[in-house]
Amino acid sequence: MQETKPPPRVPGWEVLRELGRGGSSTVWLVADAEGAQAALKIPDRPAEGPAAVLDIEMRAVGDLRHDHVVPPLGVVETDAGPGLLSEYHPGGSLGSLVRAAGPLPLGQVITVLVPVAQALQALHEHGVVHGDVSPGNILFTVQGRPALADLGSSRVLGGAEEHRFGTPGFSAPEMADGGGPGLARHGARSAGPAGLNPAADLYSLAAVGWYALTGRAPARTASRAPLPMILPEVPREVVELLEAGLDDDPQRRPGAEHFAVACFRWAAPEPLDLYPAATPEVARELPTRRRAPEPAGKRVTGRRLAVAGGSLVLAAVLAWGALAFLGRGDSPAPPTATSTPAAEPDVVEAVEPMEVRRAVESIGPARAAALSSLEVDQLASYSLPDSPAFEADAALQEQLADQGLRFEGLQLETAVTGDISQEDPRHVSAPIRLRIAPYRTVDSSGDTVATAEGPTVERFTVHLELTGQGWRVRQIEP
Incomplete structure (x- = not known):
């Protein structure tokens, strides 16, 4: 005890x-x-x-x-x-969630893995390896946003630090035997000691994915049962990526950016249902699920409630960020052609910052109106048709309509928070803040099925393109 x-x-x-x-x-x-x-x-x-x-x-x-x-x-x-x-991340850890709820649906696993892979890519580019990527070190906000915690085992690449082993079941095999090659393809400056390198983080991330899908850590290669034997319905792409990440040879593991792109292609991401692992104090704050009695004939399943609350909007924003990866590496660039050709704007040599700031400020109210009305035509008032941003919100509208749900009282505020970068006369990018005020999700009868208390604040980088109708969102990056 x-x-x-x-x-x-x-x-x-x-x-x-x-x-x-x-x-x-x-x-x-x-x-x-x-x-x-x-x-x-x-x-x-x-x-x-x-x-x-x-x-x-x-x-x-x-x-x-x-x-x-x-x-x-x-x-x-x-x-x-x-x-x-x-x-403080009150939503608990991935480990506590899986212990309480069991293995997660594939869409929820994607919602965890893609942002964590993005975080690892940022750390690796920063010259740091985490060293202990494990379910207990992936924490959640009440909106279901995952974050990688506890860098106490991390190492600056090239530093002479003591040997660390990570969490049993999730640490790479080379961390126990002194390390190996395989850093050049990850863009790292040099290997840390005792096998602590970016490839070791990727092994751990793949092990976390296996755990989230099955409820247990993967065994080593020689004794590991094939994933399809445990989950017969698992897509082939899932098996291929996780097995590549769990390869004993660090040189054959994917990098963090490739992992994020491949993982996002598995299926549509779904918001996390954190209720099973939440303490009573935290459960009252969760926007993703409400355990209130439903009238006969109007009962909503937990899965439906899980996608009905405040984290649904955040999941859509997450999808924007993941889609932004598709324009990088070996993936095709996102399409930007409009469905209906628009008049070309006058070409300008320099962008007027105030015009961009006003355009960004208009995104929030326009997006709130589009997501509340579920009218697809309204998406073109702030996003570029056929762009990743447009497609993500169109999918969100469709998901809400299919489930007979709608947002009530949704208010979004967007503002530029830093310098505006001009790529060319028609393309700019800027850091933005998205503020989500409290709102409700209601069903077709007007009954409240979830409440987002809020307010919550998220930060992103927005990429805008100048069209005949003004500046429009092309894509969003975290």
Whole structure:
């Protein structure tokens, strides 16, 4: 039986409850005087001063900011030694979700794997490998957005650090035997010690995918049952990608970007149903499912509710981000031709920033109107027909219509948050903030089936193209 730890005393913070324990630390939920919550990780064996606690994770993240990487916030002193604060993700972990709900549907697995693969690509380009990609280190917001946490095992490529083994069942075989080749194709500068390299992260990610689909970690190659024997209905493309990621030879594993593209092609992503693993406190905040009695003849299944709430909009935005990959690498560029030819705009040498800012600000209300009305013609008021952005929202409209659902009170606000980059006179990109206000999802009878309390804020990069009708969204990247 696990020994009960007394809560630490943290000046300036109230310790609310224990969130969980890892192999070498305990994590607590804390709140400051204004009620802002954070996760506090305290090592079981206190390090020599705050710098030692922060060294690995703070160096690993550095100036990297990614929506799917949980950033460390800083260090605090406690009566149990220094502790590391990080953003609190109340939706729990992938491990707790699978333990509570069992194996996930393929669409939900895609919603987890694609953003995590994007996060790994960003880390690898930043010169860092994670070192412990595992179900317990993939956390969720209440909207179902996954983020990669706990960079305590990460290493800066080329650094001389001690040997780490990761989580049993999810660590690459070379991490236990001193490493091997296979870094050049991943764009890394050099290998870390003891097999800690980008290819090792990809093995772990494939193992996470296997776990999410089957409920258990994969065995090593020699003793691993073929995935179709466990899941007879699994598509061939799923088997091929996961087996490639689990290859004993690091050189034969795909890179993170390729993994994200191939994974997104498996099927349509679906929002996560976090309810089975949620605590009572968190369950009240979830927009993805509501356990309220339904009148006879109007009962909605859990699966339907899972796609009815606030995370449905976020899942569509995620689809935009994943589709953005299709214009890179060995994939064809996304089409941008309009269905009805429009008059060509006057060619300009320089873009007027205020015009772009006004165009971005108009995206939110126009998108909210299109997703509320379910009229496909309204999509062209802000997105380029036949573009990834247009197709993603058209699919979302169709999904809502097929299920007899609609959004009520949906309000989206978009704004430019940084410098506008001009690619040529007709193409620009800009960082944007998307704010989603509270809203309801109702069925054809007007009954509420889910409520998104919000507000929530997401950040993306938008790519715009100038048409005869003005600036239109071509694609969105996370």
